[in-house]
Amino acid sequence: MLKIGITGGIGSGKTIVCKMFEILGVPVYYADERAKWLTNNDLQLRKEIKELLGRQAYDEQGQYNRKWVAAQVFNNPELLKMLNSLIHPRVFADTDQWFLQNQDAPYILREAALMNAAGDNNDFDAVILVNAPVGIRIARTKKRDPQRSEEEIKAIMTRQKTEEQFASIANYTIINDDEHLLIPQVLELHEKLSTQA
Template sequence: MKKIGITGGIGSGKSTVCQVFRALGVPVYEADERAKWLTMHDPILRADILRLLGPQAYDAAGQYNRTFVAAQVFTDPALLRQLNALIHPRVQADTLRWVEQYSHLPYVIKEAALMNAAGDGNDLDAVVVVIAPLDLRIQRIRRRDPQRTDAEIKAIISRQITDEVRRALADELLINDETQLLVPQILRLDRAFRN
């Protein structure tokens, strides 16, 4: 069974691409969403986060306090690295358990905002990068999150790796610029991954 990674910058259309793959019957592991789930439901991870960030990491109702955590780590790169060092191994173990459920299928997809090239510290067979022009990405984010200002959107994008860096780790590119049809590109990859 092949393990395919899908990544791209915010607003590139990763979620849309993954929805099409799901419609084709391909299981998709959403690493970022799963990481959020694990911060709430993995007792080991929860204890580690509390040790690192203190009791304010979870609110009075026991919910992960994303606002507090973000405020702490995004101004302190060393603290962000420490938090990631707690979360990433738990997500990796969770991914391995998830993949085992689908070992009878030709391939599965792992979707994540951050990803290394296939084989570079991961067990992926290929990485697909979703690319879209910056102005189109900003429009999409604005539609999805109308409360965000252009300055906030550009700040988020500036913290992410560039499309040039993403292209360098790509085995395949999906161009989601609304001038080229996306579904035929995905169908071509689906056929290739099934062989």
């Protein structure tokens, strides 16, 4: 089984590309979604997050208080690093379990905004980059998250990899710029990866 990472900056369209692969029968692990699930459902992780950030990390309904937590760590890199050191190992353990459940698939995708090149502290065989121009990414994100200002979106972008850094880790690139057709690119890559597997 090939393990393929799929990444891209905010608004690049990673999710829509992943959904296309899922339609083709490819299992996809959504790291950010699973991280959200784990912060709410992993009791040990909840306990550790409360110890680090205080009880306000969870709202009155007992749900992870994402907005409040984001405000605490936004300008505090050290605190963000500590929070990530709690969450990331849980996500990696969860991923490993998911890999085992899907080991009969020719290849699987793990989607995440944070990613290294294949073989660089991970067991990926290759990395797919979903790429789009910055202007399009900002417009898409504003449409998807109307509560976010352009300044907020740009601030998120500055904390992610640059275009050059993303390009440097990619073995394959899918261009999602509203000009290149997505489906033929996904089908061609699916064919290639299925053959390699």
